[in-house]
Amino acid sequence: xxxxxxxxxxxxxxxxxxxxxxxxxxxxxxxxxxxxxxxxxxxxxxxxxxxxxxxxxxxxxxxxxxxxxxxxxxxxxxxxxxxxxxxxxxxxxxxxxxxxxxxxxxxxxxxxxxxxxxxxxxxxxxxxxxxxxxxxxxxxxxxxxxxxxxxxxxxxxxxxxxxxxxxxxxxxxxxxxxxxxxxxxxxxxxxxxxxxxxxxxxxxxxxxxxxxxxxxxxxxxxxxxxxxxxxxxxxxxxxxxxxxxxxxxxxxxxxxxxxxxxxxxxxxxxxxxxxxxxxxxxxxxxxxxxxxxxxxxxxxxxxxxxxxxxxxxxxxxxxxxxxxxxxxxxxxxxxxxxxxxxxxxxxxxxxxxxxxxxxxxxxxxxxxxxxxxxxxx
Amino acid sequence: xxxxxxxxxxxxxxxxxxxxxxxxxxxxxxxxxxxxxxxxxxxxxxxxxxxxxxxxxxxxxxxxxxxxxxxxxxxxxxxxxxxxxxxxxxxxxxxxxxxxxxxxxxxxxxxxxxxxxxxxxxxxxxxxxxxxxxxxxxxxxxxxxxxxxxxxxxxxxxxxxxxxxxxxxxxxxxxxxxxxxxxxxxxxxxxxxxxxxxxxxxxxxxxxxxxxxxxxxxxxxxxxxxxxxxxxxxxxxxxxxxxxxxxxxxxxxxxxxxxxxxxxxxxxxxxxxxxxxxxxxxxxxxxxxxxxxxxxxxxxxxxxxxxxxxxxxxxxxxxx
Numbered sequence: 001x002x003x004x005x006x007x008x009x010x011x012x013x014x015x016x017x018x019x020x021x022x023x024x025x026x027x028x029x030x031x032x033x034x035x036x037x038x039x040x041x042x043x044x045x046x047x048x049x050x051x052x053x054x055x056x057x058x059x060x061x062x063x064x065x066x067x068x069x070x071x072x073x074x075x076x077x078x079x080x081x082x083x084x085x086x087x088x089x090x091x092x093x094x095x096x097x098x099x100x101x102x103x104x105x106x107x108x109x110x111x112x113x114x115x116x117x118x119x120x121x122x123x124x125x126x127x128x129x130x131x132x133x134x135x136x137x138x139x140x141x142x143x144x145x146x147x148x149x150x151x152x153x154x155x156x157x158x159x160x161x162x163x164x165x166x167x168x169x170x171x172x173x174x175x176x177x178x179x180x181x182x183x184x185x186x187x188x189x190x191x192x193x194x195x196x197x198x199x200x201x202x203x204x205x206x207x208x209x210x211x212x213x214x215x216x217x218x219x220x221x222x223x224x225x226x227x228x229x230x231x232x233x234x235x236x237x238x239x240x241x242x243x244x245x246x247x248x249x250x251x252x253x254x255x256x257x258x259x260x261x262x263x264x265x266x267x268x269x270x271x272x273x274x275x276x277x278x279x280x281x282x283x284x285x286x287x288x289x290x291x292x293x294x295x296x297x298x299x300x301x302x303x304x305x306x307x308x309x310x311x312x313x314x315x316x317x318x319x320x321x322x323x324x325x326x327x328x329x330x331x332x333x334x335x336x337x338x339x340x341x342x343x344x345x346x347x348x349x350x351x352x353x354x355x356x357x358x359x360x361x362x363x364x365x366x367x368x369x370x371x372x373x374x375x376x377x
Numbered sequence: 378x379x380x381x382x383x384x385x386x387x388x389x390x391x392x393x394x395x396x397x398x399x400x401x402x403x404x405x406x407x408x409x410x411x412x413x414x415x416x417x418x419x420x421x422x423x424x425x426x427x428x429x430x431x432x433x434x435x436x437x438x439x440x441x442x443x444x445x446x447x448x449x450x451x452x453x454x455x456x457x458x459x460x461x462x463x464x465x466x467x468x469x470x471x472x473x474x475x476x477x478x479x480x481x482x483x484x485x486x487x488x489x490x491x492x493x494x495x496x497x498x499x500x501x502x503x504x505x506x507x508x509x510x511x512x513x514x515x516x517x518x519x520x521x522x523x524x525x526x527x528x529x530x531x532x533x534x535x536x537x538x539x540x541x542x543x544x545x546x547x548x549x550x551x552x553x554x555x556x557x558x559x560x561x562x563x564x565x566x567x568x569x570x571x572x573x574x575x576x577x578x579x580x581x582x583x584x585x586x587x588x589x590x591x592x593x594x595x596x597x598x599x600x601x602x603x604x605x606x607x608x609x610x611x612x613x614x615x616x617x618x619x620x621x622x623x624x625x626x627x628x629x630x631x632x633x634x635x636x637x638x639x640x641x642x643x644x645x646x647x648x649x650x651x652x653x654x655x656x657x658x659x660x661x662x663x664x665x666x667x668x669x670x671x672x673x674x675x676x677x678x679x680x681x682x683x684x685x686x687x688x689x690x691x692x693x694x695x696x697x
């Protein structure tokens with residue numbers, strides 16, 4: 001009985017690891033993808049292409065413009081002279097934001113009235129526009145505050161102390177600088193593992209069905225669970241090595257702090273891999289060709305990543321969709337990854353996620369063993 | 378049951394896929410050590426039957442006992458006692474010869490102490506000694522088939538099922554393969570083999586002819602040739618063939634007419650009286666007859682005769 005399993009495993013490892021190209025495919029792309037995605041998955045906005053139309057030409061307006069041009073968030077590329085130029089620049093995508101300072105800006109300020117600054121944003125990418133407009137607000141407010149204080153200092157210094165103000169101290173925990181990369185790198189680790197392990201597993205079984213070797217295996221006395229274990233154990237180990245590799249890249253290359261314990265991460269990874277092997281096997285039981293398996297895997301992978309909280313917050317999804325996300329193993333694994341990396345929390349806090357993955361993993365694997373008959377019909 | 382001289386017993390076996398009946402109430406028995414041939418065109422239900430006997434497909438109804446075990450109730454015991462070679466080559470092409478052998482020795486529960494001996498035996502039998510390190514995918518077709526047979530025999534099964542084992546193999550390798558089959562049979566192994574090569578069918582001890590899911594004949598090759606021909610067989614060489622076969626369909630005495638290569642085979646009631654009659658019949662229709670003689674029927678003649686009986690439209694002959 002163990003001899004059958006042992007021979008299955010020997011065969012799987014030879015097939016997976018002997019060929020140099022196959023070996024390279026198992027370990028190369030995950031690392032490369034981790035490097036590329038680590039750089040790409042970033043919501044921070046720097047150097048937003050900015051155009052400025054200063055119709056006031058005053059000392060005040062120049063001071064405001066200089067605040068923008070000295071900010072790392074804005075890249076003032078064009079000084080405009082005509083309002084019509086704005087439309088053209090934004091249409092062409094040469095500017096994401098155009099700031100227009102109205103004539104009389106300085107005059108209004110000096111009179112103690114409200115002076116206006118108009119920001120026109122390219123809302124195509126709503127996220128960039130939203131963040132950029134936040135930065136505009138910040139700069140405009142600090143300019144106004146400084147201008148007020150300055151003026152008061154000069155005209156009525158005795159009142160400066162009487163002006164009330166609230167000062168905000170922000171202390172973001174776990175990610176002091178709010179680097180979005182710290183948020184995304186653990187997400188990339190999770191989604192890469194998902195794609196890798198489900199497709200590898202699904203293809204491994206379907207390939208045997210397609211080329212006919214499965215039929216030859218099925219006439220031997222091997223038990224379904226021996227076959228399935230023989231097929232999945234190698235991919236489980238390969239998946240574990242891959243997680244180790246990409247997590248190393250995330251930690252040392254992207255400098256994402258690893259604050260928790262390796263044991264917690266390992267436990268979470270093992271449970272997540274069980275789920276992914278289950279999904280991969282299920283895909284293989286419903287597909288008779290590799291092409292079908294690819295399409296089916298695609299229909300699983302896209303929603304699994306979308307609903308996991310990888311990029312879009314689950315809390316903003318409609319309620320019925322939020323219920324659906326509870327079926328997504330990646331949802332739990334991302335909480336574990338981010339918890340271990342950034343928060344440094346342990347089993348006590350991550351227990352619900354671990355439990356959920358364990359339950360999903362057992363259900364998925366039992367379902368696939370149940371569905372895998374040793375028959376062709 | 379195990380002391381039974383019958384190795385395979387099939388009773389009223391049926392397999393349906395939806396509305397399509399692939400195997401329609403087949404009955405047969407094989408004896409130990411017999412080479413039992415399953416002859417029929419592609420799609421006749423040969424592979425479906427073999428797959429049911431190996432426990433790969435569940436019968437819709439009927440019963441099949443293989444090596445003393447019911448395939449529907451105890452497929453695992455059946456698998457322990459049979460070897461199977463499917464139509465497609467289904468060993469691992471990316472493994473070495475020796476690795477495939479070790480894999481199947483393990484999967485078939487060959488006791489560890491016997492593994493090396495059995496592998497050596499299989500290599501010897503398959504004439505692959507010294508080629509152990511070759512990658513299986515690089516072997517020529519005939520070698521692959523012998524290796525597949527070796528793998529299927531490692532656990533010394535009492536019955537071996539071969540599904541078109543020689544399709545796509547050159548004639549010399551085919552011959553060598555049949556030598557192996559005879560050797561197996563000599564050692565008491567029942568060989569259940571499907572084929573659509575008529576000349577291979579002649580090598581079998583007994584044959585079942587299967588057509589559109591039904592068994593149309595059963596017996597030794599000689600029995601089939603005598604029992605199932607409705608009359609005697611004439612070879613007619615004439616020009617042109619097309620109009621001749623069409624005309625002969627309505628000729629008196631002719632049971633069946635079919636084109637065989639560049640001549641015609643006619644089934645007639647009595648060869649003695651038919652030869653002059655046919656010659657005359659064709660001459661009248663301005664067909665140039667060069668030769669008419671009585672010949673011994675081949676299995677192909679039997680097969681054509683039987684299938685035209687079951688399905689006249691399929692035959693080239695046009696019958697009155």
